[in-house]
Amino acid sequence: MLSERQETILQIVRENSPITGQHIADRLHVTRAALRSDLAILTMLGLIDARPKLGYFFTGNKEKDLLSRVITDIRVSTCLSQPVIVGEHTSAYDAIIAMFTEDVGTVFVGNENMLLGVVSRKDLLKTAMGNNDLQSLPVRMVMTPVSKLIYVEGDDKALFAAQRMIEYEIDCLPVVRVLPSTEGKKKDLQIIGRISKTNITRLFVDCGMGRRA
Numbered sequence: 571m572l573s574e575r576q577e578t579i580l581q582i583v584r585e586n587s588p589i590t591g592q593h594i595a596d597r598l599h600v601t602r603a604a605l606r607s608d609l610a611i612l613t614m615l616g617l618i619d620a621r622p623k624l625g626y627f628f629t630g631n632k633e634k635d636l637l638s639r640v641i642t643d644i645r646v647s648t649c650l651s652q653p654v655i656v657g658e659h660t661s662a663y664d665a666i667i668a669m670f671t672e673d674v675g676t677v678f679v680g681n682e683n684m685l686l687g688v689v690s691r692k693d694l695l696k697t698a699m700g701n702n703d704l705q706s707l708p709v710r711m712v713m714t715p716v717s718k719l720i721y722v723e724g725d726d727k728a729l730f731a732a733q734r735m736i737e738y739e740i741d742c743l744p745v746v747r748v749l750p751s752t753e754g755k756k757k758d759l760q761i762i763g764r765i766s767k768t769n770i771t772r773l774f775v776d777c778g779m780g781r782r783a
Contacts, residue, residue, distance in 0.1 A: 572642075576608050583618050583628045590625040607737040611729065614774065615641060640777050646731050647724035649773045650745045650763035655680045658687075662712050663704040666694055676742040678761055679713045685721075685744055685759040687713030716759060721746050724762060732770045742766040 572580070575598070582594055591609060595602045609626070612618045619629045654672045656665050658679050669677050669691065679687040689712055697712050698704060721744045722731045731743055743765050751757040776782050 572612075573608070576612060579605065579608055580612060580617055580628070583612075583626050587627045588621065588625040591620075594626070607733050610736050611733050614732070615729075640782050641774070642727065642729050644728045644773065644777075644782065645724065646722050646726045646728050646745055646765055647763075649728055649769050650724070650765045651769060653678050653744065653761050653764045655683070655761060656689075656709060657681065658708065658710040660709045661705050662689075662694060662697055662702070662707045662709050665689055665709045665712070666704065669694070674742075674764075675766070676764070678744055678764070679709055680761055683761050685716050685719070685746055685761045686710070687715045688719055688744060689713045690741070719744065721759065722765065723748060728765070728770065728773055731765050735767060735770070 578598065579594055582597055583589060586593075591605060592602050594609075595605050598605070609618070609620075613620060616629060618626050620626050654668055654674050654677045656668055656677055656679055658681060660668075660679075665677055669675070676688060676690050678685060679689060687710065689709055693712050693714070694704075697707065720734055720738050720740065722734065724745055724747065735741065735743060744759070744761055745763040745765055746759040747762050749758040749760055773782070
C-alpha cells in the first residue's frame with residue numbers, strides 16, 4: 571500500500587513525464603533528499619523509471635501491476651533471517667569474530683533474547699581506529715542502544731522495512747516482538763530475526779522469478 575505522498579508523486583509523474591526529481595520536490599514543497607526513499611520504492615515496484623538527464627517516467631499501473639501487488643502483500647515474518655546475538659559483556663573483539671564467522675554486517679546485543687542494542691561494522695571500525703583495546707572493551711560501550719534503534723515487527727510489510735532502510739541509510743533492521751510494558755517499566759523488545767538489504771534483494775528476485783504468489 572502506497573503512502574499518500576507516494577500516490578501524489580505517482581500522479582505527478584503520470585501527468586508530467588519526463589520530470590526531474592527536483593521538479594517533483596518543488597511541486598511538493600520539500601527537498602529532493604526528502605523524496606529519496608519514496609522515489610526508490612516507486613522505482614523498485616516498477617511504477618516509475620528514471621533516465622539520465624531526462625528524469626522520471628510513469629511505467630506501470632498500480633491496479634494492474636502483478637509484481638507490485640505481490641511485493642506490497644509480503645510480511646517481514648516471511649522473509650527474515652536468523653539474528654546473530656552477543657551478550658552485553660561480550661568484548662568488541664569477540665563481536666568482530668562473531669560478525670565474520672556468521673558473515674553478517676550487524677550483530678545484535680541482547681540478554682535472553684531481549685534487545686539491548688545493535689553493533690555494525692562501522693561502529694567497530696570507528697572503535698578500532700580510536701586505538702581502543704578491543705579485547706577488553708565491552709560491546710555495550712560500542713553499540714547503538716535500544717532507545718535509539720530503528721526496528722520493525724514481524725507483521726509489518728517488507729516494503730515498509732525496505733523503505734526504513736533507505737530512509738535511515740542502514741543495511742539491516744532488527745525484527746522484534748514488542749512485549750507489553752508493565753507499570754513504571756519501558757516496553758521490552760524480543761528479538762525474533764533480522765531483515766537486511768540482502769533479504770530485500772532476494773525477495774525482489776523471487777517475486778520477479780515467480781517464486782512468490
